[in-house]
Amino acid sequence: MNYKRLLFIAAICFSLFACSKEFLDKEPLSEVTPENFFSTASDLQLYTNGFYRMFPHTSIYNGDSRTDNIIQNQLSDEMRGTRLIPTSGGGWSWEYLRDINFFLENYERSNDEAAKNHYGGVARFFRAYFYFEKLQRFGKVPWYDSTIDPTDKESLTKPRDNRQFVVDKILEDLDWAIENMKADQQVYEITKYTALALKSRVGLYEGTYEKYRDIDGYQKYLEASIKASEELINNSPYAVYNTGNAQADYSSLFNSHAAIDTEIILAKAYSEALNIGHNVNYYTTTSSYGRPGMPKDLVNSYLNTDGSRFTDQENYNQIFFTDEVDNRDLRLSQTIRTPGYSRKGQSMELAPNLGATVTGYQITKYVTEPVYDTNGQSITDLPLFRFGEVVLNYAEAKAELNTLSQEDLDHSLNLLRSRVDMPSLSLEMANNNPDPFIGYQYPNVDGSNKGAILEIRRERRIELYMENFRWDDIVRWKAGEALTQPIRGMYLPGPGEYDLTEDGEINVVLYEGERPDNLITGIQYYEVGSDLSLDENNLIEPHPDFDNRTFNENKDYLYPIPRIELQLNPNIEQNPGW
Template sequence: MKFKYTILICILLLVGCSDDYLDKEPLSDVTENNFFLKASDLQLYTNGFYRMLPSTSIYDGDAVADNIVSTTLSEEMRGARTIPTTGGGWDWAYLRDINYFIENYEKCEDESAKLHYSGVAYFFRAYFYFQKLQRFGEVPYYETTISADDMESLQAPRESRQFITDRILEDLDRAIANLNEEVQAYRITKYSALALKSRVALYEGTFGKYRNLPGFETYLNASVDASLELMENSPYGVYSTGSTGTDYMNLFNSQDAQTSEMILSRQFTQTVAVDHNVNYYTTTSSYGRPGMPKDLVNSYLMADGSRFTDLPNYNQIFFTDEVADRDPRLSQTVRTPGYTRKGEAMELAPNLGATMTGYQLIKYVSEPVYDTYDESISDLPVLRFGEVLLNFAEAKAELGTLSQADLDASVQLLRNRVGMPAMSLDDANSNPDAFLEDQYPNVSGANKGVILEIRRERRIELYMENHRWNDVVRWKAGQALTKPLRGLYFPGAGEYDMDSDGNADVVLFEGDEPEGQVQGVQYIKIGSDIFFDADNLIDPQPDFNNRMFDEERDYLYPLPRVELQLNPNLTQNPGWE
């Protein structure tokens, strides 16, 4: 039967069930003729689409790239991707479900429900195709369901990037026109569609600009317009209580999404046992040991707005001095002296056993009661207003239309939350940062300096929010992923006070373990438990210091072999033939 019963299951693990679902007909009695008739039918069907949203994979875009260093480097970072036989992201089931809904929802007699839930469907079709565009580039395009014997459709060729992008934006425009205007942390609204349009258009605009593709300006302008609509005509803003030392951290470790800034979030709750593992991931010594790389730590400005990397010998400054007087987002993203767990009073030094680089992550980390594997319940962001502000500033900078007033209305709102000085357009462009120039050598033009500064801001503000890989791809900045991965600086063997309390927290040693070990102190053997480079920086991956990124191949993923065999009109992505 064409109709998919499974799509009608109430998605308890995502959005919960209201009491009226208990009055539904048995699923065995549901048919194409008696469904899609009521608003509750449309809601129940579209609930299934929410499974497309990321869960704990919210930080995958950082882990597959150079923002998070773990015990195992991703295939993308190692240059070790291979052509899959099947799978590999080439999955079209959700698209059929969405198109089937679009073909049937107008049976409903509730006009307001038809508008809203069609908007939900158009949002998710855009979301589906955006994921395919990012992963594979050109793909076949289907806006209707197809039967198993429709060989012409099943063997459709790939459509151009421009064609796919234009269809995505058309769907988002339909969604924006139809969706309800309300603050709903876990449901698609008009504001969700605007935020996604801001993201999609910036992605394709910059992807095109850095590859000299025609028409990229149209997409950048679309991103500006969608962003500006949210900035000027939405209930959202930057979450702030006035506490510059904790607000950024508390935005992410809250159990419930802060709806003043979070436009769309993934909900987690113990009520129906929907949990994630970020506490366990960041605090245990047996699950990846994720850490921030030193080049990102170096990117954080000083608290007065000056560059840390302008300091002499900035790579040989010990941890407690290194993290002092920096952009407050640093101490709200990794453990630094004075850090306490949410709901606790004890100050904690970094646990070098739980992080490969020595910079231990604290973003999303909540109370210790949730430290057990898969027990965390802090909601995770999918779309937030802070990203929209950065999209706006970047799109205008790439277009060459950015003004100081634009920066003040966007980036500065994020800096105000943490008490950072303003970003100056003139200063940035008159004196581009050489440290950032080395990361992004293909940035040029009159706005070079401010584009680099916005990229700095983006990497810091959106850390662990699934953006880094896609940012590197659209900027054509793959060589940034080949830079050395490094961690903390230590002068050598000895005792080290990591939290400035006057007591040793770490002892680095060579040879035999020291006698008379003190409880609570970490004893780490050089050359066995930890490795250093020639500059006494932690080398978290000494076996992968000669990584390669193929500029002609690695920005896209390969199509599976079986799909190429089944559809002779498909072509493999460049470099993967």
């Protein structure tokens, strides 16, 4: 049976008895008992398939809207500094953990040793994934590795465990999974390689989180990330997807209907035949759903095609659109609309639709043919883990430990640059001349590897754009102030007629006062001060009435624990500042 169909059916079956549970002390899966299940490989597979519902849906691509990566018509509470303590919910949910632990307490009833090893690893992977998400959101959490009897008050009211204890348990689960799971290349299934990719991610996250908060012992987590990354780099079937077509390979990786398993280690499956879709086309092309756009500071951070820095030139913020996007890192033209852009499967060149993006820089990543523009109809498989992230993790962990070499860069980060015909990053040049533009965003980076770390952060933000990493990167780098910088968009020199496609035809008209007569079909008309606002430097200002934002260093890196949970468990303390 087609795996996408199998996964879909299994998820539905699982939801019949799992989706309504809300609390840790609920009875697990009443339809499944040790006496009537856990006998065959199929039983183990069916049960663990239900855990795949833990993966995000649309937040894979719009999770960056919490941050300075994707700017919408309404800023997120995280960006505004207006998060509140919820009464309930808020991410403090434990239903999956009880189901995972129930499985781990019973799966060894099966006589199929190979199945027990593999699916035991799958369950441990998901327990690690579950706890890593909790750790990122709340910091310290109570660790449970068994199901809890509803009458066991001591367990149900235990305090939060030490942060490093929880991380060590996560890595312990992942090491078990890596040792026992199948080493198959399965783009829709958890395998040994998925566990290695998660270990690479967890180790880098915790190592840098602790380093930038002066916590002793951070080095072992960076070393764990390096070890897992090296295994994937040296002994796995994965590589940076590169057919030699620098003009299209990056975009093709994300707008392919089926996940490209050359690079993508694990993807979330979508299917037109099964009516399983998401809404990325609608999200990025319509004027009625957020109007997401890339901010100018990120556009500015893309290097020129020769590897030089765009921001080293004078007046880089006052360069007209067609000139500013010319001769830049090819990932820019494969992430936003630039001159020459056309929709997949079409040849008509399109200008940015300023009605669909508040910054003027209209996002194209993941976008496919117009037939999928209806809300909920996009069918591109979405990456959950990919080799491109792993090589970035490797380079960053090495840089943070001061063990990075040029050879390390050439076997990791520079593979990503090679895909788009960018010059390789030189470790010596980067450290001899750190970029002040990137350095301004991360003032707490210093030391002999400062230049390399800044370049790796530039590369990470560009390469992993719209893949839901930016918030977690800001948190682990202790770089919250980056979210308070002014948000601006495209430079437009005031009212006038503009050609944004460089084809000699006017496609945007800005005006003041009365709307022009004799409107021409195909031309966009916007009233300055009403349809869009320009600041004193003629940069689009997406939120002219909300430009002063704050980030509280003492509380905003973590989310608050819901009030009801503090009442249910008096041994759980609220996060600092909340």
